[in-house]
Amino acid sequence: MTRRLIAIGGLWLLLLGILAVRAPNFFAPENLRDMAITNAPALVVSIGMTLVILAGEIDVSIGSQFAVLSVVAGILAKSGLPLPMVAFGTLASGAVLGSVNGLLVTAMGIPSIVATLAAMAFWREFLRWTTQGAWVEGIPATFQWMGLGQTGGELAIVGSAAILFAVATWVTGNLKLGRAVYAVGSRRESARLAGIPVSGVTFGVFALMGAFTALAAFLDTVRFTQVQSSAGVGLELKAISAVVIGGTSITGGKGSLWGTLMGVVVLAAIAPALTFLGVNAFWEKAIQGAIILAAVVMERAAMKGDRAHAR
Amino acid sequence: MLVENRAGGERALLLLILLEIAVFAFTGPNFLSAANAFEIVRLGTELGLIALALTPVIVTGGIDLSVGSMMGFCAVAFGYLWRDAQLSIAAAAGCTLLVGVAGGALNALAITRFKAPPLIVTLATYSLFRGMAEGLTRGVDNFSGFPAGFLYVGQGYIGGLVPAQASVFLAFALFYWFLLHRTTRGRAFRAIGFAPEGARWAGIPVQRRLALAYILAGFTAATASLIYVAHLGQARADAATGYELLAITAVVLGGADILGGRGSIWGTLLGLSAIVIMQNGLRVSAYPAELAGILTSAILVIAIAAGRRTKRVSRIPAIEENTEEDMKNSQLAVLSAVIIAGSLIVAGTNWWLVQSVTGKAPIPGVSPSIAMNPAPGEPAHKLTIAVMPKAKGDPYFVSCRLGAEKAAKELGIDLIWDGPTDLDPAKQNEVVEAWITRGVDAIAVAVVNAPGISTVLRKARAKGIKVLTWDADAMEDARDFFVNQATPQGIGDTLADEANRILKGKGDFAIITGALTAANQNEWIKFIKARTESKYPGLNLLTVRPSDDDRNRAFSETQTLMKVYPKMRLVMAISAPAVPGASEAVKQSGRTDVKVTGLSLPNMCKPYVEAGVADSVVLWNTLDLGYLVVNASKQAVEGTLKPGVDSIQGGRLGKITIEGSQVVLGKPLIFTKANIGQYDF
Known part of the structure; x- marks a missing residue:
């Protein structure tokens, strides 16, 4: 895990080095600020995804959930509810959506990739059907920046993500609850024998994932005055990539939120960095794929001989 | 034990298919006809090939998310080899198959040699292959004009009825059936899926067998891409986007265990049929397209859940099973009821709120003016x-x-x-x-x-x-x-004229487009470039950035552009959601020297045009x-x-003018602060 961090860190420093020489403007405070705000929601969902993957599961439905929850937030705001109620309503809806996934996985015994694949298609098509692509327009002006003004709102967005990160890091590192997630992900049967409610933990990470997706959708929509109904396409791949680049084992039980933070930062930097370097946009996707592949292969090459992970 | 289970699941699936056929025979005119049946076969071929290829992969407990992207890359490679490298169709096709094998080998290498998890490897190559296709074509280039003999493979009929590609599909289905069910290799796939370590001790060359599954998947994806190109007559970088998920759905619906060890070609074919027949039936019945996704996912969940239930009873090792039982059934029932009720409330309120808020949004599904089927027997004189x-x-x-x-x-x-x-x-x-x-x-x-x-x-x-x-x-x-x-040239010219007006003849501007592969936008960009070069030498196009029709992406791109090109004075956004995105970015930056123009809907842009951030928006009356x-x-x-x-x-x-075979609507409208208030769409 740390090897992958070193490998990825090396690649990243190389990119930063090139940027420092070729486009020092990249490091201008305004750019860093804008990148932080834009990617705060991505960090929030990646934290949730880290927990899901640590528990040995996966959730590919968050992009669709994100779109549904953005519209929920927009509609609640439009209906004139006070902002805290809007936030609460969105988070509660998110928890419900996540719980549906949790139930499919724990109670019905459906492998998480299949259950959330179904949820992904279901919620996306459901939203397309109900909204027919229409945006939520005419939201009260106090919704944007949560009524705190631009600077205040920006601070609140980045602050919320940072606080969530700090809390999640502390909980996974120090509380029994956090260790239970690792235990379930590394060996379910042992975890069960050790008295950990395996189904409860699994259900819990999915419910949390839903709530975090809702928070991300909320933090994302408050930056604007309209809500689009097609947001979040590909968000699940971005979050999974961030988690994996951050060294968390896709089979569960191993990894850390610090790694995920790094993964989010690396992915966040790639697109703007290429613009700053004047690289043609057409190659972006290929470069992103190559970086993930390189990260995985480099790490594995470093631990050649270790046969513990056949899959 | 396995056999019984499989038979049970397949019987249920067969029943489902029969049910679909019965329902659609009733709702869809001419659904039950030989021509339509063969049409279904044609539509299912590319997806079916991918699903066949994924079956052995999933049986080994792996997954391949890269097959759809691989099809895109192979399509582009084929076009290149044929048109630019001047190879004959046969040679180009042969080389394309090799490209597919190479792509599959790359996956196989990372998975077997470096022991990286298939999910991550193919997630990476999913981006990599699609990205290479986009990079090679610069998103714009596409290949068409293939000879009729080649197009026959995707568009022709054998004997006037059977689609030509059906023969290819049949061959692959037989091959995969033989491989998976009648060879030791097939049994090796299964063994690996159950327990890789056990398979290794049993003398199975695990890595070689895994490599075979992924390389075959690459080869099959390349074949599917050739059929796709022949079917559409054009090779583009965005070929087969999203096919991988639908194919995985078909395989899993067919009873394959996503965790490995179980799966059959027969099941995959049934799963595929269930999906393709439903898609076709919904269309023939004129039900909204979104229903297909909703129903498919619901069926998937129900099928797997039902399958799991029977499996629980019969699978021998107790380890996996009883671990789950730390919640009492009654608790579970209550919890399920609460959550289902909750999700129904979320769904319902979402629906109603969307209705009440957007007001003018068309009623979901079928509004009165949209054709339901005339009830069978009722004479339908309406056009x-x-x-x-x-x-x-x-x-x-x-x-x-x-x-x-x-x-x-x-x-x-x-x-x-x-x-x-x-x-x-x-x-x-x-x-x-x-x-x-x-x-x-x-x-x-x-x-x-x-x-x-x-x-x-x-x-x-x-x-x-x-x-x-x-x-x-x-x-x-x-x-x-x-x-x-409005012709692409009309749009391109109008946008270039607007840019010239806003920049007063001199200055730098950047374009934010939709997807890089969007043909429309690429056409407009071509004419914008031509017009600025010939008529407005003072204007300088800095760069073209994608927004993927996502408002938020357009927002970030604009933020970055303003920093990279401090002298940029105009952002031209040519995808509807991109104009509000770019405008918001300019507004938040507080830069009053940068303006936005572009192609979008007046309602979406009204706040920005009225605030003076977006100078003008171009569109005809939709x-x-x-x-x-x-x-x-x-x-x-x-x-x-x-x-x-x-x-x-x-x-x-x-009165509407007809020019030759063109019905002309008129010139594009230019919405500015002065007139945007009059329009509501």
Whole structure:
């Protein structure tokens, strides 16, 4: 895990080095600020995804959930509810959506990739059907920046993500609850024998994932005055990539939120960095794929001989 | 034990398919016909090949997310080899298959040699292959004009009835069936899926067998890409986007265990049939396209859950099973009920709120003016006109739909409004096929891919259906009339003129487009470039950035552009959601020296135009466009619009000019602070 961090860190420093020489403007405070705000929601969902993957599961439905929850937030705001109620309503809806996934996985015994694949298609098509692509327009002006003004709102967005990160890091590192997630992900049967409610933990990470997706959708929509109904396409791949680049084992039980933070930062930097370097946009996707592949292969090459992970 | 389970699951699936057929036979005119049955086979071929290829991969406990992207890359490689490297079709096809093998080998290498998890490896190559296809073509380039002999593979009929690609599919199905069920290799896949370590001790060369599964997947994806290109007559970088998920769904629905060890070709074929028949049946019945995704996912969950239940009873090792039982059944029931109720409430309120808030949004599903099927037996004298947008969810087309519905109500005709939910040329063909089967009076298509759709449009004309195109044209001989709202050149010129006006003849600007592969936008960019180069030498186009039709992406791109090019004075956003995105970014930066213009809907941009951030927005009246399409279609059926006529009465639009075979809507509108308040769409 740390090897992958070193490998990825090396690649990243190389990119930063090139940027420092070729486009020092990249490091201008305004750019860093804008990148932080834009990617705060991505960090929030990646934290949730880290927990899901640590528990040995996966959730590919968050992009669709994100779109549904953005519209929920927009509609609640439009209906004139006070902002805290809007936030609460969105988070509660998110928890419900996540719980549906949790139930499919724990109670019905459906492998998480299949259950959330179904949820992904279901919620996306459901939203397309109900909204027919229409945006939520005419939201009260106090919704944007949560009524705190631009600077205040920006601070609140980045602050919320940072606080969530700090809390999640502390909980996974120090509380029994956090260790239970690792235990379930590394060996379910042992975890069960050790008295950990395996189904409860699994259900819990999915419910949390839903709530975090809702928070991300909320933090994302408050930056604007309209809500689009097609947001979040590909968000699940971005979050999974961030988690994996951050060294968390896709089979569960191993990894850390610090790694995920790094993964989010690396992915966040790639697109703007290429613009700053004047690289043609057409190659972006290929470069992103190559970086993930390189990260995985480099790490594995470093631990050649270790046969513990056949899959 | 396994056999019994499989038989149970397959029986259920077979029942489902029969149920689908029974329902659609009732709701879909001509659904039960040999021609439609073979059409289903044609539509299922590419997806089916991918699903076949994924079956052994999933049986080994792996997964391959890269197959769809691989198809895109192979399609582009094929086009390159044929057109630019001047290879013969056969040689180019052969090399393309090798490319597929190489791509599969790359996956195999990372998975077997470096022992990286398949999910991550193929997630990376999913981006990598698609990215390479985009990079090679710069998103713009595409390949068409393939010889008829090659197109026959994807468009022709053997003996006038059986689609040519069915033979390829049959061959692959037999091959995979033999491999998986009649060879030791097939059993090795299964053994690896159950327990890789155990398989290794049993003397199975695990890594070699795994490599075989992934390389075969690459080879099959390459074959599927050739058929896809022949089917659409065009090779593009965005070929087969999203196929991997649908194929995985088919395999899993067919009873394969995503964790490995179980799965059969027969099951995959059944799963595939269930999905493809449902898609076709919904289209022929003129139910909204979104239902397919909703129903497929629901069926998937139910099928797997049911399968798990039977498996729980029969699978021997107790380890996995009893671990889950730390919640009592009664608790579970209560919890389930609460959550299902909760999700219904979320779903319901979402629906109602969307309804009440957007107000003018069309009623989900079937509004009164949209054709349901006339009840069987009831004579249907009303004309049925089927209109297809490029993508259903696009706000631009949503507002066209409102105009179309208004016209349908006025004229007393049945309107079917359906199409792909994303830009997808292959899906457009499928929808037209379904309409031909259903038997409509006129078809009007906003074409995504001209060479791709022309064959099927010609077929519709041959069956006596009037064919119109709108928004973007097909090949001229494939349609009767083209409702032309503005030519790409007209749009490009208007946008360039606007840029010149806003920049006062001198300055730097950047373009934010939709997807890099979007044909429309690429066409406009071409004319914007041509116009600025020839007429406005003072204007300087800095760069073109993608937004993927995502408002938030357009926002971030604009932020970055403003920093990278401090001298940039204008952002030209040419995708509807990109204009508000770019405007918001400019507004938040507080830069009053940067302006936004572009192509978008007035309602979306009103706040920004009124605040002076966006200087102007260019668009024709989409309501009128939708209205005119339906009106012209009706007149084409009734004969008042026929070759040689130089004008028609366009209802509330008054007299409409006909130029040759083009119905002309008029010039694009330019919305500015002065007039944007008058428009509501």
